[in-house]
Amino acid sequence: MSLPPSAAPMSSSEFIAALRGLSHRYWGTHPFHVRMHGGGLSEYELKIWAANRWYYQCVLPQKDAAIISNCPVPEIRREWLDRIAYHDGAKAGDGGIERWLRLCTAVGLGREEVLDQRHVAPGVRFAVDAYVTFARTKPWLEAVASGLTEMFAGHLMQRRVADMLANYSWIAREDLAYFTDRIDKVSGEGKGTLDIVVRHAVTREQQEKAIAALSFKTDVLWSMLDAIERAAAKE
Numbered sequence: 001m002s003l004p005p006s007a008a009p010m011s012s013s014e015f016i017a018a019l020r021g022l023s024h025r026y027w028g029t030h031p032f033h034v035r036m037h038g039g040g041l042s043e044y045e046l047k048i049w050a051a052n053r054w055y056y057q058c059v060l061p062q063k064d065a066a067i068i069s070n071c072p073v074p075e076i077r078r079e080w081l082d083r084i085a086y087h088d089g090a091k092a093g094d095g096g097i098e099r100w101l102r103l104c105t106a107v108g109l110g111r112e113e114v115l116d117q118r119h120v121a122p123g124v125r126f127a128v129d130a131y132v133t134f135a136r137t138k139p140w141l142e143a144v145a146s147g148l149t150e151m152f153a154g155h156l157m158q159r160r161v162a163d164m165l166a167n168y169s170w171i172a173r174e175d176l177a178y179f180t181d182r183i184d185k186v187s188g189e190g191k192g193t194l195d196i197v198v199r200h201a202v203t204r205e206q207q208e209k210a211i212a213a214l215s216f217k218t219d220v221l222w223s224m225l226d227a228i229e230r231a232a233a234k235e
């Protein structure tokens with residue numbers, strides 16, 4: 001949408017409502033997630049899901065490092081660093097990435113077949129790489145805004161833990177440590193990101209670009225699940 005340069009900015013509450021209004025595009029309502037939460041996935045489908053999401057988990061620190069490298073504002077860089085440390089951990093064998101591997105093992109994958117990415121579907125690679133390229137090439141504020149899907153993630157993760165425990169007998173609570181550890185963190189990050197975006201997107205054009213960035217990210221996540229669903233249907 002192209003706006004006249006003089007278009008008035010939205011009020012903060014209008015802007016936030018426009019961002020939150022994209023929740024219907026979020027992957028919580030994707031048929032694959034609906035089936036996962038309802039207990040309808042086979043063991044094989046769960047494996048393919050976990051092995052493919054591994055690729056997303058792996059690149060998140062690179063995406064966040066790209067945001068930092070493009071951002072001239074010290075307090076944003078300082079705040080953002082924590083995300084990289086969270087996923088990578090303070091030392092090897094620590095961190096979010098390791099907790100994701102634990103979930104992979106619980107669904108029956110060997111470490112090796114996750115690490116060598118043999119199950120990663122082309123469409124997942126394409127979508128996830130597009131997210132990293134977005135962060136590398138767009139202004140930092142748009143890249144930050146694209147992470148606002150985290151606003152929607154806390155509730156979904158909370159439901160996921162309950163639904164997976166109820167529906168997949170071979171998965172124990174400890175196996176879901178990635179999610180149980182992440183629920184509060186992701187909700188906090190979502191609030192922090194929204195605060196940054198509202199403070200820094202002050203013109204109408206910046207606001208529209210932030211909305212478009214979040215919309216792009218919902219497409220990334222949706223496309224990932226489309227590709228996972230197709231890859232998992234092959235067996």
Ligand SMILES: O=C(O)c1cc(C(=O)O)c2c(n1)C(=O)C(=O)c1cc(C(=O)O)[nH]c1-2
Binds near residue numbers: 060148150152156157
């Ligand atoms: O399990 C989920 O449904 C889910 C969704 C999202 C998201 O909405 O992007 C993230 C995460 N998990 C997550 O664990 C995570 O660390 C994360 C980082 C980001 C991001 O864009 O920087 N999204 C998400």
